[in-house]
Amino acid sequence: MNKNLLMVIDNQMNPGKYTKEQLRQNATEAAAIYSSADAAADKDALAYASAAAAYVDAAAYVDTANANATDRLIDLYFKLSGEDRQDYIDEINRGK
Numbered sequence: 001m002n003k004n005l006l007m008v009i010d011n012q013m014n015p016g017k018y019t020k021e022q023l024r025q026n027a028t029e030a031a032a033i034y035s036s037a038d039a040a041a042d043k044d045a046l047a048y049a050s051a052a053a054a055y056v057d058a059a060a061y062v063d064t065a066n067a068n069a070t071d072r073l074i075d076l077y078f079k080l081s082g083e084d085r086q087d088y089i090d091e092i093n094r095g096k
Helices: 004-011 022-036 038-057 064-080 085-094
Strands: none
Touching: 004 022, 004 038, 004 064, 004 085, 022 038, 038 064
C-alpha cells in the first residue's frame, strides 16, 4: 500500500483533514520515493502516485479540474500497480 497515495485518497474523501503543509510534505516525499525507485514497473506506478500527490498539494483544497486530473492519475496507479482502490478506502475507514 502506497502511503502517499493513501493520503491523497483520504484527502479526497475527507476534504480539509490535512493542512496545506501536510499535503506539500506528502507530495515532496512521493517525488523523492519516485526518483529513487529502481524497478521499471514500480517506477511507472509510483510516477502516478507522485503526480497525484503533487496535484493535491498544488490545489491544497482541490478544485474540480485538479480533482478530475487527480482521479485519472489514481486510476492509472491502480491499473499499473495491480492494487485495489477498495483496500485503500477500507484502510481509511478503519482509522475513523
